Amino acid sequence: MSTDLIEIHFSLNGERKTIEVKPYHTLAQVLRDQLDLTGTKLCCEEGECGACTVILNEKAVTSCIVLAPEINGCELKTIEGLVQDGELDPVQEAFIEKGAVQCGYCIPGMIMSAKALLQENNDPCEADIREALAGNLCRCAGYYRIIDAVTSAGKQIREANAAKS
Amino acid sequence: MIEFSYSEPDSLVELLEMLEEGGNTAALLAGGTDLVNHIRIGKRTPNKVISLKSVRELNHELTFCQDGITIGALTTLSAIEKHSVVREMFPALAEAVNKIGSTQIRNKGTLVGNLCNASPAADAIPALLIYNAVIHIVSKKDRRTVPVEAFMKGPGKTDLQQGEIVESIFVPTPPANSGSCYLKSSRRDGADLTIVGAAALVALSGEVRIGLGAVAPVPFRAHAAEKMARDEPVNLDAALDEAVKQANPISDLRASREYRLAMIKTFTRKAIHICRERIQK
Numbered sequence: 001m002s003t004d005l006i007e008i009h010f011s012l013n014g015e016r017k018t019i020e021v022k023p024y025h026t027l028a029q030v031l032r033d034q035l036d037l038t039g040t041k042l043c044c045e046e047g048e049c050g051a052c053t054v055i056l057n058e059k060a061v062t063s064c065i066v067l068a069p070e071i072n073g074c075e076l077k078t079i080e081g082l083v084q085d086g087e088l089d090p091v092q093e094a095f096i097e098k099g100a101v102q103c104g105y106c107i108p109g110m111i112m113s114a115k116a117l118l119q120e121n122n123d124p125c126e127a128d129i130r131e132a133l134a135g136n137l138c139r140c141a142g143y144y145r146i147i148d149a150v151t152s153a154g155k156q157i158r159e160a161n162a163a164k165s
Numbered sequence: 166m167i168e169f170s171y172s173e174p175d176s177l178v179e180l181l182e183m184l185e186e187g188g189n190t191a192a193l194l195a196g197g198t199d200l201v202n203h204i205r206i207g208k209r210t211p212n213k214v215i216s217l218k219s220v221r222e223l224n225h226e227l228t229f230c231q232d233g234i235t236i237g238a239l240t241t242l243s244a245i246e247k248h249s250v251v252r253e254m255f256p257a258l259a260e261a262v263n264k265i266g267s268t269q270i271r272n273k274g275t276l277v278g279n280l281c282n283a284s285p286a287a288d289a290i291p292a293l294l295i296y297n298a299v300i301h302i303v304s305k306k307d308r309r310t311v312p313v314e315a316f317m318k319g320p321g322k323t324d325l326q327q328g329e330i331v332e333s334i335f336v337p338t339p340p341a342n343s344g345s346c347y348l349k350s351s352r353r354d355g356a357d358l359t360i361v362g363a364a365a366l367v368a369l370s371g372e373v374r375i376g377l378g379a380v381a382p383v384p385f386r387a388h389a390a391e392k393m394a395r396d397e398p399v400n401l402d403a404a405l406d407e408a409v410k411q412a413n414p415i416s417d418l419r420a421s422r423e424y425r426l427a428m429i430k431t432f433t434r435k436a437i438h439i440c441r442e443r444i445q446k
């Protein structure tokens with residue numbers, strides 16, 4: 001059995017990365033402990049709470065149950081990658097504006113789940129939002145404002161798109 | 166987490182070779198949503214994890230032909246629930262898959278992986294049962310197929326032998342003029358384990374199929390109930406009693422045995438009504 005380091009290549013927030021990882025480390029561990037990207041939170045570490053949600057190949061996944069070597073060749077986005085040219089993402093703006101953040105611990109995961117949803121469907125109904133966020137728990141229980149924020153972010157994105165075209 | 170090695174074979178031959186060599190110290194990784202947790206809690210202690218991800222013969226896609234759909238070893242649960250053909254022709258499967266875990270889990274987890282973990286409460290299995298799905302198995306020496314009904318052997322136990330893997334699941338097209346559906350009873354709507362899972366299919370010809378999950382060590386087809394429901398459609402209540410007789414649920418923190426037994430009838434009856442409505446459309 002070789003538990004030596006494995007070299008992996010992937011895209012991280014739009015930048016190419018080559019790093020060496022332990023085969024038995026999770027993606028969440030690598031992000032936080034190896035790459036110092038501590039925006040991704042760890043809580044249950046069993047795929048139940050959503051705090052560690054990242055976007056892997058355009059899909060929201062919980063990074064605490066992804067093995068680090070699995071991301072070889074993948075495109076990865078974390079909460080740190082949402083800011084563009086110093087500007088917050090519309091989803092982040094909406095969370096602030098709607099007062100959706102209390103202690104904040106669940107928020108990076110909530111935002112990544114919301115972001116993945118809005119990339120696929122920028123006009124979700126409330127049921128779509130609830131389904132997309134069903135795997136993200138907020139123990140401050142600020143769910144209503146979170147749903148408001150995602151609704152409003154969708155609207156912002158649609159308006160921005162309309163203005164562009 | 167314990168230490169293990171990780172490999173990513175790129176052909177089936179190489180994979181099966183590794184699997185044979187690794188014996189029961191090797192674990193297969195598809196979506197990993199169960200495996201990584203099982204390793205973390207010590208339920209499994211592999212010293213070698215073999216990822217299926219790069220095996221070129223294993224399919225990430227879902228393919229369909231006139232006879233039915235083939236779900237690959239790497240087809241994610243999300244890909245299945247969102248597929249228009251699945252939604253239209255196999256609504257019970259789309260509904261059951263949508264009830265598994267959360268969006269994040271479905272984006273990563275695979276149906277084949279879910280099947281191989283053989284949870285008594287697995288949502289998709291009752292749906293696979295009513296569609297008479299067939300499991301395609303491959304090993305170094307052989308290929309064989311097993312009906313899904315014979316694949317499940319007990320909680321966490323399947324018909325897979327050492328050195329074998331599930332290559333795909335074939336789901337035959339349901340009979341003409343039929344309706345099907347899956348209903349789940351759980352404490353909350355999203356991301357919760359099933360108390361009772363009821364899948365049903367009703368055809369205009371009178372045929373009725375009932376698949377039940379979370380009420381016995383393995384999900385099962387309620388054959389006696391099906392026969393009665395076909396022969397005496399007005400006497401559905403008596404038919405459902407047969408389904409209850411076949412069940413042997415446990416009591417756990419989610420529900421008592423008694424509650425589960427009661428809910429079998431409620432949910433199956435509801436599922437059959439929905440099927441009947443769906444035939445008309």
Ligand code: FES
Pocket residue numbers: 041042043044045046047048049050051052053062063064065
């Ligand atoms: S920490 Fe990953 S889902 Fe809870």
Ligand code: FES
Pocket residue numbers: 100101102103104105106107137138139140141142
């Ligand atoms: S804001 Fe505190 S857990 Fe969600």
